[in-house]
Amino acid sequence: EASLATRGLQGGAPLVFGVLQVDAVAKDLVPRLPQETRLLTMVSEEIKPKKQRDEECIINCLPGELIERIFFKLPVSTLLRCTGVCEQWHKIIRGPQFVTSHLQHAPHYALLFFPQESVSGEPHPADAILIDEAWSLSTYAVPVIGPDDFLCGSCNGLLCLYTKSSTLKIANLATGEFLHLEKPVKNLRGDHFLFYNFGFHPLTKEYKITHFLGDSIEGRPRPHNNNRFSVVQVYTLGDEKWRDIKTPEALSLNCVKNSGAVTIDGTLYWLIEDVVASWQHAVMTFDLCGESFAQIQLPATKPDDFAAGGSRRYWIREMDGKVCVATAQTCPSLPRWLVGKLQIWELENKTEQRWIQKYNIQYSPDYIPGPNLVHGDKIILQRCDGNLYSYELLGENFNTELCKMAKLLDFSPHKPDNMQSYICVKSLVRLDVYKKTAIVRRPKQREGWELKKWEAWEHELSENERMWSDTHRDEHKETARAQRYRMMINNLLPHILDDTIRQEISMNINQISPNFPDQV
Numbered sequence: 001e002a003s004l005a006t007r008g009l010q011g012g013a014p015l016v017f018g019v020l021q022v023d024a025v026a027k028d029l030v031p032r033l034p035q036e037t038r039l040l041t042m043v044s045e046e047i048k049p050k051k052q053r054d055e056e057c058i059i060n061c062l063p064g065e066l067i068e069r070i071f072f073k074l075p076v077s078t079l080l081r082c083t084g085v086c087e088q089w090h091k092i093i094r095g096p097q098f099v100t101s102h103l104q105h106a107p108h109y110a111l112l113f114f115p116q117e118s119v120s121g122e123p124h125p126a127d128a129i130l131i132d133e134a135w136s137l138s139t140y141a142v143p144v145i146g147p148d149d150f151l152c153g154s155c156n157g158l159l160c161l162y163t164k165s166s167t168l169k170i171a172n173l174a175t176g177e178f179l180h181l182e183k184p185v186k187n188l189r190g191d192h193f194l195f196y197n198f199g200f201h202p203l204t205k206e207y208k209i210t211h212f213l214g215d216s217i218e219g220r221p222r223p224h225n226n227n228r229f230s231v232v233q234v235y236t237l238g239d240e241k242w243r244d245i246k247t248p249e250a251l252s253l254n255c256v257k258n259s260g261a262v263t264i265d266g267t268l269y270w271l272i273e274d275v276v277a278s279w280q281h282a283v284m285t286f287d288l289c290g291e292s293f294a295q296i297q298l299p300a301t302k303p304d305d306f307a308a309g310g311s312r313r314y315w316i317r318e319m320d321g322k323v324c325v326a327t328a329q330t331c332p333s334l335p336r337w338l339v340g341k342l343q344i345w346e347l348e349n350k351t352e353q354r355w356i357q358k359y360n361i362q363y364s365p366d367y368i369p370g371p372n373l374v375h376g377d378k379i380i381l382q383r384c385d386g387n388l389y390s391y392e393l394l395g396e397n398f399n400t401e402l403c404k405m406a407k408l409l410d411f412s413p414h415k416p417d418n419m420q421s422y423i424c425v426k427s428l429v430r431l432d433v434y435k436k437t438a439i440v441r442r443p444k445q446r447e448g449w450e451l452k453k454w455e456a457w458e459h460e461l462s463e464n465e466r467m468w469s470d471t472h473r474d475e476h477k478e479t480a481r482a483q484r485y486r487m488m489i490n491n492l493l494p495h496i497l498d499d500t501i502r503q504e505i506s507m508n509i510n511q512i513s514p515n516f517p518d519q520v
Contacts, residue, residue, distance in 0.1 A: 079428065099428045106425040129409065154424045156425065158170055194257055199267075213231045229247070313330055318423070319372070326368055342359070369419050
């Protein structure tokens with residue numbers, strides 16, 4: 001292959017494509033595609049004086065279908081470089097059909113987002129981390145997210161970001177393209193990024209932003225959000241204005257803040273109050289195509305520990321592309337902490353409003369990230385120790401135990417209940433097709449002080465991560481040592497003849513050295 005490539009450089013670029021012409025050989029070349037792509041790019045650079053004469057001949061040596069099959073295996077960053085090789089490659093990669101097909105083949109990432117907040121009087125900018133399908137933290141920067149941005153949606157590689165100015169920002173995570181849209185109401189007091197959602201309808205192929213507009217209070221000189229809303233404002237990407245859609249009744253904004261909202265397959269889901277229902281909640285849906293509302297009842301069965309004391313919390317989340325509702329009891333003395341079991345129900349059939357219990361997790365977490373809980377075959381959960389963990393779920397008949405605990409990261413100093421988790425991809429979806437609409441404004445260039453602030457904060461975060469990693473390693477060793485001692489003592493217990501003494505020793509062991517899930 002190397003000699004053939006060399007002859008291609010000497011006697012004409014078409015010979016290089018001979019390596020790729022045979023379909024069987026193409027499959028073997030997939031692992032080395034980025035290297036081959038760079039070779040082809042160098043060839044095109046070498047023959048620039050003969051570009052117009054040779055370009056058609058070069059492309060004709062490869063069937064278009066084979067080129068697309070190869071391109072499907074390439075990351076977005078490589079594909080963007082390939083658009084500059086020749087006009088035909090540019091047309092293929094930037095074509096709507098290829099963009100859609102590439103999106104279907106794109107690997108999924110978990111995007112962990114920490115909004116900008118102040119901790120002990122010290123400001124901390126927004127931060128985002130990607131976790132790939134192998135559960136490794138990515139060092140990939142997310143430059144489209146600014147230090148003061150808030151994330152309110154992710155769809156097909158596009159992020160919807162709430163800014164402190166009068167605009168929203170739609171940004172492509174991979175290409176870096178972004179545009180600014182005017183918010184539906186300027187200077188809206190009490191507005192919150194959780195009141196905005198972003199989704200895509202697979203039939204209309206339209207991207208839409210929704211906003212829960214709080215009811216105004218009489219006598220207020222300016223728009224003001226109350227704790228209820230009666231209007232959902234809708235903007236279709238590419239339109240010139242927002243539209244107001246009236247809700248069937250006044251709904252709770254507090255439910256949205258506390259429980260979240262998810263958009264799946266072109267439908268927006270969130271929880272509403274329903275005092276006569278067994279769970280005292282119901283699910284409200286908004287179809288992005290017909291822009292109509294519908295209500296779904298939650299399971300008639302009450303959770304097992306419904307009356308265990310303390311208030312109960314509910315979240316609406318996405319798991320494996322399905323709508324799920326998670327619920328857990330809170331600690332009476334510490335209402336922000338969860339106790340007991342975490343129960344997760346999945347909407348199996350939306351038309352029949354049929355739910356099935358997916359998980360009944362014995363080892364309850366302290367916080368539930370959202371809007372996504374699951375990435376791949378593991379669940380992401382937060383604990384009050386300032387760490388984020390992944391667990392494998394093992395069990396039968398929905399009674400589940402958390403196994404093979406793995407620490408992902410320490411999210412301090414950020415507050416644990418502020419973290420969000422989205423499933424995202426890196427895509428080629430273009431935003432420049434919407435730049436002709438009047439509502440779109442050119443983004444302002446980021447000031448130098450923001451970049452310096454970002455770099456300094458990243459350096460500090462890196463140092464903190466190193467210290468957290470050392471601490472976690474020491475904790476892991478101590479836990480393993482305690483577990484070994486526990487096993488040794490348990491092996492000696494059968495030799496104690498007195499049942500009372502044996503039970504008392506066993507109880508003391510459980511208190512001193514609890515049986516944690518297996519760690520990796």
